[in-house]
Amino acid sequence: MTTPAPLPRLVATDLDGTLLRPDGTVSERTRAALRAVEDAGVEVLFVTARPPRWLDGLADCVGGHGRVVCLGGAAVWDLATGTAEEVHGFEDDTLRTIVGDLRDAVQDVALALERHDGPTFDPWFPRGEPGLPDAVHAVPVERTLDPAAVRTGRPAPVGKLLAVRPGPGRSTRPGDVQRGDAGDADQEEFFATVRSVVGQRAHLAFSGAAGLAELLAPEVTKDSALARWCARLGIDAEDVWAFGDMPNDLAMLRWAGRGHAVADAHPDLLAGADVVVGSAEDDGVAATLEAALRSV
Known part of the structure; x- marks a missing residue:
C-alpha cells in the first residue's frame, strides 16, 4: 500500500474547470476542504486566467490572505481592498x-x-x-x-x-x-x-x-507568478501542490512539487501531471485534500 503524501505548505489551484463546478460555483464540500487545509496551516492560492471583476463571488474562499493571482499571472489582486498588489503586462x-x-x-x-x-x-x-x-x-x-x-x-x-x-x-x-x-x-x-x-x-x-x-507578455505566466508568491513566503516548489485542467496550467503543474490534473483535463495536462484526480464536478480537488488531511 502506498503511503499518502504529507500535506504541502501551499496549494495552488486553477478555478474554471478545476475547482469550480460546471455552473461556476464552489461546492460546499470544496469550501469545507479548503477551510480544513487552511486550518491545518496550508496556504491556498487561486491562480486563474480570470480578471479581477470575475472574482468577487469567491472572496469567502481565499482564506486569511485574501489574494488571488489573476489575469493568467499578470496581477495579484487583493479582494479585501479591491486593489492590485502586483501588475505585469505589455509595453x-x-x-x-x-x-x-x-x-x-x-x-x-x-x-x-x-x-x-x-x-x-x-x-x-x-x-x-x-x-x-x-x-x-x-x-x-x-x-x-x-x-x-x-x-x-x-x-x-x-x-x-x-x-x-x-x-x-x-x-x-x-x-x-x-x-x-x-x-x-x-x-x-x-x-x-x-x-x-x-x-x-x-x-x-x-x-x-x-x-x-x-x-x-512573454514574462507573464501562472508558474512565474506562483514562484514569486512562494518566494515571498519562503516556500520551495517541492512544498507546493498545483491543480489545473488546461494548457495554460501546465507550466505551473510542472513547477510545483506535485502537479495534479483533473480527470477531464486537456490531454496535455493528463500527460504532464504527476497525479490525475477527479473532475471538478466530482470535487476532485476536495477529495485529494481530504485524503491528505486523513493521512496527517
Missing part, C-alpha cells in the same frame, strides 16, 4: 504593434484589452458578459493605446490581449470551458496564425474558451 509600444499586425493578418478579428482596473473591447467583440457598461465597447482597442487619446494620467498596463476568431462558435464568458475545441481545425488554424503574427513578443495561453486566443 504600450509593443502592444500597439501587435494589435496592428493582428488587424492585418486576420480580417474582422475582435480584440479586447484586459487591465486590472477594467477591460476595453472592440465594438464588434462578442457581448457575452452581463453587467458591463456600453462604454467598454465604444472604440477600437488601439484608440486606448494612443498617447494622444489619453487625456489625464497613464492607463494601467494591459495584462492580457484577447483575440476572438471571426465566425460562429465563439465564447468569452466566464466558465465557458469547451475542451473539445482545442482540437478544432478552425481554431488551430486561428491559433497558428496568431502565434506566427506575435512571434516572441507575446505568448499564447489557452484556458478553454472556444475561439479565444489569450495573449500575455
